Amino acid sequence: xxxxxxxxxxxxxxxxxxxxxxADVPPATPAGPPRTCLPLAAIEETLVRNDRVIDFRTTxxxxxxxxxxxxCPGLGSERRFGYATSIGQLCAQDLITVLYxxxxxxxxxxxxxxxxxxxxGR
Numbered sequence: 001x002x003x004x005x006x007x008x009x010x011x012x013x014x015x016x017x018x019x020x021x022x023a024d025v026p027p028a029t030p031a032g033p034p035r036t037c038l039p040l041a042a043i044e045e046t047l048v049r050n051d052r053v054i055d056f057r058t059t060x061x062x063x064x065x066x067x068x069x070x071x072c073p074g075l076g077s078e079r080r081f082g083y084a085t086s087i088g089q090l091c092a093q094d095l096i097t098v099l100y101x102x103x104x105x106x107x108x109x110x111x112x113x114x115x116x117x118x119x120x121g122r
Contacts, residue, residue, distance in 0.1 A: 027121030072110035
């Protein structure tokens with residue numbers, strides 16, 4: 001029993017895992033069917049919410065939420081990522097790479113998921 005308590009305390013104290021909480025993500029309501037890709041030219045801003053959720057704001061102030069299929073270590077704390085594509089679109093099957101502000105080192109590579117159009121909640 002004691003090892004479980006210690007593990008739980010370590011998990012609760014880890015700020016990276018704390019960023020992965022759903023409470024850190026602003027509420028949003030789905031606003032239509034998910035899209036497989038977004039044109040790069042339409043993406044105006046990316047908002048990394050935690051290690052699993054990224055909001056993409058596009059032209060016309062539309063908001064698309066991507067909930068990654070798995071936690072992407074370091075994404076929530078660094079809030080920066082890079083990607084490579086040759087088709088002018090960012091798609092659900094593409095990989096993103098966590099970028100560290102402290103230097104040229106790269107972090108985890110993680111797969112995206114469909115882009116769900118959402119309306120921000122209140």
